[in-house]
Amino acid sequence: TQLLEQSPQFLSIQEGENLTVYCNSSSVFSSLQWYRQEPGEGPVLLVTVVTGGEVKKLKRLTFQFGDARKDSSLHITAAQPGDTGLYLCAGDPGNTGKLIFGQGTTLQVKP
Amino acid sequence: SAVISQKPSRDICQRGTSLTIQCQVDSQVTMMFWYRQQPGQSLTLIATANQGSEATYESGFVIDKFPISRPNLTFSTLTVSNMSPEDSSIYLCSVEGISGRDYNEQFFGPGTRLTVL
Numbered sequence: 331t332q333l334l335e336q337s338p339q340f341l342s343i344q345e346g347e348n349l350t351v352y353c354n355s356s357s358v359f360s361s362l363q364w365y366r367q368e369p370g371e372g373p374v375l376l377v378t379v380v381t382g383g384e385v386k387k388l389k390r391l392t393f394q395f396g397d398a399r400k401d402s403s404l405h406i407t408a409a410q411p412g413d414t415g416l417y418l419c420a421g422d423p424g425n426t427g428k429l430i431f432g433q434g435t436t437l438q439v440k441p
Numbered sequence: 442s443a444v445i446s447q448k449p450s451r452d453i454c455q456r457g458t459s460l461t462i463q464c465q466v467d468s469q470v471t472m473m474f475w476y477r478q479q480p481g482q483s484l485t486l487i488a489t490a491n492q493g494s495e496a497t498y499e500s501g502f503v504i505d506k507f508p509i510s511r512p513n514l515t516f517s518t519l520t521v522s523n524m525s526p527e528d529s530s531i532y533l534c535s536v537e538g539i540s541g542r543d544y545n546e547q548f549f550g551p552g553t554r555l556t557v558l
Contacts, residue, residue, distance in 0.1 A: 360544075363544070372551050373484070373533075375546055378542070427545065428486060428489065429547060434481075
């Protein structure tokens with residue numbers, strides 16, 4: 331059972347386009363994290379959302395936490411080739427201290 | 442944030458042999474974790490490395506195959522034993538509790554890319 335459904339799994343777009351990645355669950359999360367991973371490196375934490383309905387912005391990246399704290403989205407405006415990478419959402423639905431990860435979204439931004 | 446290093450960064454090994462991966466953090470941390478990741482795919486938790494006690498393994502992973510040590514609050518090792526080609530993967534360590542916030546935020550090492558022939 332995949333507790334965090336992430337979509338789409340693959341996305342190939344042109345530079346300048348916008349995109350949204352979704353992370354959905356039937357479980358309630360006290361917080362959700364978004365990570366970005368480049369080839370040959372470990373995942374890097376981008377943001378943590380903790381409050382239902384919360385919106386956080388990181389330059390061209392906008393993160394939203396659903397009102398019920400069961401889903402989250404990542405929106406990138408005017409994507410650039412430097413945004414290319416694997417995006418992962420993660421959370422701890424049972425407050426076990428262990429994270430579960432979504433399947434990941436591989437983003438390719440073509441110049 | 443802390444600096445997390447892993448050794449080796451990559452290795453090519455023969456089947457039947459064992460490889461020990463080291464994870465070093467430049468500050469004391471409570472929680473350390475070991476993950477496996479196929480290239481381009483998501484992360485699967487192998488175990489939680491507990492300081493001063495045995496590691497806690499996830500379903501599908503056993504101590505005989507993946508023995509873990511955690512001798513202190515800054516260091517851990519993961520051994521991949523009696524390797525087969527199916528063990529070829531990226532192995533990542535992560536730590537929690539360094540951000541000062543109680544949100545299960547984890548910070549990752551750069552990973553060890555293992556190829557078993």
